[in-house]
Amino acid sequence: MNRPSQGVGFAPSLGGLLTARRQPRGPVVGTGLGMLLILTLLVALMGLQGCAQLGLAQPQGFNEKVAAGYTSVTSVREATLALLTAKSITPAEAQKIQDKCNEARAGLDTASTLKGVDFKSAENRLAAATQLIIALQSFVADRKNGVQTPVPQ
């Protein structure tokens, strides 16, 4: 995993994009520049995912898999916060997602605790929490795209 080169490769392209187009054209959001910015970020994200697909810095140990679960839960919470701030979801829906995130988090905590006692049960807890996180990520992605789906049960 060569993280420094990723950062170096990403930062100049984004910086160049911003400086080259920094003209009085109104707000960035909702403009062609805004779309370009998102495209750049998407490419950066694909770079990160591609890195994982190449087998670099992929979670392998049990704690690393649990950490991946924690980061996913945190990402869902952050996305929910953004959607709530933008009024793309209601406070009641946000609360339901928060509750589900707490449920997934509790599963990950339990998996982590069980690791040294009953590894099979710990793996099962991790798998169940991962399934819930995937459902939550799918919900957030739908709402981000304006698709009205119910909060996962």
Next chain:
Amino acid sequence: MKTEVALQILLALIGQAGTLSAAITKARAEGRDDLTTEELQAFRDRDDEISAKLDEAIAKG
């Protein structure tokens, strides 16, 4: 507004992916094949922090 939300979510995803990747890379560089309990706790702390922010935003409505 939709673009702004997508941007925020993307930034959050990149940030989280980067944090996890950096922690794993550090472990490998030190010859370990897993994160320590202390390193795992840092991820819990980060989640607690964001969870508190979300609770606050929900309470505000």
